[in-house]
Amino acid sequence: MRACIRVSLLCLAGLASLAAVACHGSEATEADTIVVALDATPQTLDPRFAGGANAVHVIQLICNALYKFDRSGTPVPDLARAGHFEGPRRFRVELREDVRFHDGTPLRARDVEASFASVLDPGVHAIAAGGLAFLERVRADGEFEVVFELREPFAPLLYKLADVMILPAGQVAAAGKKALESPICAGPFKLAAFDRGGRILLERHAEYFGGAPPVSRVLLRVLPNSATRVLELLKGSVHLVVNGVPPYALRPLEEAEGLRVLRGPGASTTYLGLNLEHPELADPRVRRALAHAIDRAAIVDTLLRGRASLASALLPPGHAARPAFGEGIAYDPARARELLDAAGYPDPAGPEPRFRISYKTSTDRLRKQIGEVIGYQLGEVGIEMETRSLEWGTFYGDIQRGNFHAYTLKWVGLTDPDIFHYVFHSASIPPEGANRGRYRSDRVDHWIERSRGTADETERRGLYRSIEKTLARDLPYVFLWHEDDTAVVSKRLDGFELEPGGGLRALARVRLHGAGS
Amino acid sequence: MSYLLRRLIALPLVLWAAVSLVFFSIHLIPGDPVDMVLGETARPADREALRARWGLDRSVPEQYARYLTGLVRGQLGESYSFRRPVSDLVAERYPATLLLAGSAMAVALLLAIPLGALAALRRNRPIDRASMLVALLGVSVPNFWLGILLMLVFSLWLDWLPVSGFDGPASVVLPAVTLGASLAGILTRMTRSSLLDELGHDYVRTARAKGLGTRATLFKHALRNALIPVVTLVGLQFGALLAGAIITEKVFGWPGIGALLISGVQARDYPVVQGCIAVIVTSYVLVNLVTDLLYSAIHPRVRLGESA
Numbered sequence: 140m141r142a143c144i145r146v147s148l149l150c151l152a153g154l155a156s157l158a159a160v161a162c163h164g165s166e167a168t169e170a171d172t173i174v175v176a177l178d179a180t181p182q183t184l185d186p187r188f189a190g191g192a193n194a195v196h197v198i199q200l201i202c203n204a205l206y207k208f209d210r211s212g213t214p215v216p217d218l219a220r221a222g223h224f225e226g227p228r229r230f231r232v233e234l235r236e237d238v239r240f241h242d243g244t245p246l247r248a249r250d251v252e253a254s255f256a257s258v259l260d261p262g263v264h265a266i267a268a269g270g271l272a273f274l275e276r277v278r279a280d281g282e283f284e285v286v287f288e289l290r291e292p293f294a295p296l297l298y299k300l301a302d303v304m305i306l307p308a309g310q311v312a313a314a315g316k317k318a319l320e321s322p323i324c325a326g327p328f329k330l331a332a333f334d335r336g337g338r339i340l341l342e343r344h345a346e347y348f349g350g351a352p353p354v355s356r357v358l359l360r361v362l363p364n365s366a367t368r369v370l371e372l373l374k375g376s377v378h379l380v381v382n383g384v385p386p387y388a389l390r391p392l393e394e395a396e397g398l399r400v401l402r403g404p405g406a407s408t409t410y411l412g413l414n415l416e417h418p419e420l421a422d423p424r425v426r427r428a429l430a431h432a433i434d435r436a437a438i439v440d441t442l443l444r445g446r447a448s449l450a451s452a453l454l455p456p457g458h459a460a461r462p463a464f465g466e467g468i469a470y471d472p473a474r475a476r477e478l479l480d481a482a483g484y485p486d487p488a489g490p491e492p493r494f495r496i497s498y499k500t501s502t503d504r505l506r507k508q509i510g511e512v513i514g515y516q517l518g519e520v521g522i523e524m525e526t527r528s529l530e531w532g533t534f535y536g537d538i539q540r541g542n543f544h545a546y547t548l549k550w551v552g553l554t555d556p557d558i559f560h561y562v563f564h565s566a567s568i569p570p571e572g573a574n575r576g577r578y579r580s581d582r583v584d585h586w587i588e589r590s591r592g593t594a595d596e597t598e599r600r601g602l603y604r605s606i607e608k609t610l611a612r613d614l615p616y617v618f619l620w621h622e623d624d625t626a627v628v629s630k631r632l633d634g635f636e637l638e639p640g641g642g643l644r645a646l647a648r649v650r651l652h653g654a655g656s
Numbered sequence: 657m658s659y660l661l662r663r664l665i666a667l668p669l670v671l672w673a674a675v676s677l678v679f680f681s682i683h684l685i686p687g688d689p690v691d692m693v694l695g696e697t698a699r700p701a702d703r704e705a706l707r708a709r710w711g712l713d714r715s716v717p718e719q720y721a722r723y724l725t726g727l728v729r730g731q732l733g734e735s736y737s738f739r740r741p742v743s744d745l746v747a748e749r750y751p752a753t754l755l756l757a758g759s760a761m762a763v764a765l766l767l768a769i770p771l772g773a774l775a776a777l778r779r780n781r782p783i784d785r786a787s788m789l790v791a792l793l794g795v796s797v798p799n800f801w802l803g804i805l806l807m808l809v810f811s812l813w814l815d816w817l818p819v820s821g822f823d824g825p826a827s828v829v830l831p832a833v834t835l836g837a838s839l840a841g842i843l844t845r846m847t848r849s850s851l852l853d854e855l856g857h858d859y860v861r862t863a864r865a866k867g868l869g870t871r872a873t874l875f876k877h878a879l880r881n882a883l884i885p886v887v888t889l890v891g892l893q894f895g896a897l898l899a900g901a902i903i904t905e906k907v908f909g910w911p912g913i914g915a916l917l918i919s920g921v922q923a924r925d926y927p928v929v930q931g932c933i934a935v936i937v938t939s940y941v942l943v944n945l946v947t948d949l950l951y952s953a954i955h956p957r958v959r960l961g962e963s964a
């Protein structure tokens with residue numbers, strides 16, 4: 140027994156030491172610190188390699204690009220003071236002269252040149268590189284001017300420039316092809332700690348060119364479980380969650396003391412993707428029948444608790460390039476049956492369906508429920524749909540390879556109208572892009588290419604309208620809805636505004652009441 | 657000593673079998689790591705260059721040989737998605753998982769041994785039935801649900817403990833209880849049945865007949881023998897604790913290796929998945945070895961490697 144006690148004491152001592160080692164570096168939340176919960180850990184905060192929504196939102200607090208997007212999705216200058224085309228293939232950017240990086244060094248044109256060179260370096264494998272294939276060369280011209288030379292005229296240039304964060308040239312050179320552990324940028328906050336285990340601590344950048352943020356620190360905590368995020372909000376130990384609370388949990392939070400729920404139009408589009416190489420789905424009448432058979436309003440009202448608007452186009456409401464289309468194809472099961480009959484798929488007598496399709500979705504509970512409801516609704520018009528819920532990597536691999544009949548996904552952060560090229564151009568069939576349904580239309584291809592080449596804003600909008608109209612007729616996607624952005628905010632947090640896409644940049648302007656008390 | 661040596665020699669074989677299984681199974685499941693990292697916008701040339709850099713352009717047997725060679729040299733490779741050495745990622749997170757699993761084990765033992773002993777001593781009385789009901793609940797209640805219930809009661813209503821996170825000793829309590837509850841239930845039942853068995857043996861009756869008190873009989877003789885199967889179970893259940901830790905880590909936002917493993921699987925980050933599994937398997941085998949060594953500490957008549 141004495142041996143048993145000795146072993147127990149040793150174990151307890153071991154645990155205590157382990158606790159000391161494991162908790163080393165964790166910090167109690169200080170009074171003047173805004174705590175934000177994220178649903179996943181950003182794998183890296185190096186802007187060249189970061190891809191997930193959480194990483195992008197955190198990086199936007201630390202770094203700036205030459206351009207950023209306003210609320211209508213239009214690019215506006217950020218580190219740039221102004222920019223203008225000097226011919227169809229040359230664009231000159233003038234930089235702000237009052238910008239300092241977190242280490243105190245001033246922004247110069249060579250930093251911009253180095254940042255773009257690094258992203259374009261084939262050995263670096265930066266995520267943004269694929270979207271910058273139109274760039275021939277980027278060069279500094281003096282201390283505060285940068286010239287972008289293009290391989291071909293490329294009208295959506297400013298949208299692409301908003302994707303590349305500017306780092307100091309020295310840091311880029313030192314990092315080479317390796318990911319930066321602690322990126323230095325020029326944003327409103329600087330990275331103080333990133334333990335990758337779930338805590339990112341940002342500190343105010345006092346010399347931020349847009350004005351130093353009122354709060355000293357922002358602590359971003361990774362809480363993968365939505366119930367945990369809700370409990371932390373209710374306890375008051377988390378001040379902000381953006382797009383991280385499921386619809387069913389929002390109502391109790393609206394009634395909770397000390398919290399408010401903000402809601403605004405999002406920058407996302409949820410769609411039903413269809414494989415146009417599938418024998419039945421290749422017929423546009425069948426695709427239209429599917430669109431008529433789905434009662435989107437019922438799904439929005441019940442599963443999404445009314446927190447979405449019905450979609451009729453890819454670009455979300457409020458986007459400057461979006462045409463006015465109303466709410467899309469109406470729910471009309473009788474019309475759906477007529478179209479299926481006309482397409483040569485009559486309803487056979489008995490339990491047999493007109494035809495069978497499978498539907499793939501992720502393991503997310505809400506997405507699975509949506510699939511089940513759509514399956515039921517399609518069953519009402521005689522289409523049997525089998526719902527298959529797959530782990531993300533498998534699901535993504537399947538839809539890329541065209542191994543699907545139908546699936547739902549959501550495009551998020553829709554700002555760049557050049558997404559039409561990525562999603563619907565016939566040259567963008569995977570692995571060359573995201574035209575997963577294998578949609579081919581010469582007219583749409585032509586309009587997309589023309590929209591890239593013309594600098595005339597009015598003409599471009601007209602082309603985008605034509606593209607959306609054709610898509611609404613051909614239905615390579617059934618556009619379902621645009622989910623609203625929601626934020627649950629502590630009433631102690633003053634001045635937080637939702638930005639389309641769920642970004643966190645407003646944290647640079649908010650104040651925390653009761654801080655220091 | 658020969659027993660210890662044999663076990664130590666077996667360790668690399670077990671590790672080899674486990675990492676080989678993981679290596680081939682992760683290469684079989686659909687999903688391309690290059691797509692996961694670069695997305696669909698990447699140019700084909702960039703895609704191929706990255707594939708070559710990671711060695712994914714080689715045949716699977718060749719990749720396997722390279723992986724094993726690296727492992728022998730103690731190199732777990734570089735994460736595709738984190739773009740950092742896997743050994744660094746594991747070293748950052750494994751202490752948190754060990755702390756959680758160790759604390760859960762401590763909670764389980766501290767609850768199970770007294771409760772099981774009490775149940776055996778008060779057999780068929782209300783306290784025995786209450787203990788068995790608690791043990792049954794511990795085994796039956798899913799730990800993600802228990803975790804949220806504990807948060808609600810102890811963090812939100814009573815405000816005694818933090819809801820989640822990793823901020824000092826107080827933050828360990830709820831995750832440890834959540835993870836340890838199931839093991840506590842199993843160990844309580846095992847302690848009770850093992851002790852009842854021991855209490856029926858002749859040597860206990862002899863001890864009592866010689867005038868030894870109840871406490872001395874229990875603690876000096878019966879409980880010591882009753883703990884041998886409990887210790888065996890503790891060693892075997894350590895692997896279950898590490899597996900259960902993945903869910904508990906998610907519920908409590910605990911920065912452990914479980915969350916890393918999940919993100920590795922989702923991103924098809926082969927080096928991360930293989931590295932995490934290698935570390936978990938090594939821990940499991942070592943804990944079982946320590947368990948065997950503990951036998952002799954608890955019961956000197958048990959001699960390792962000798963047949964009865």
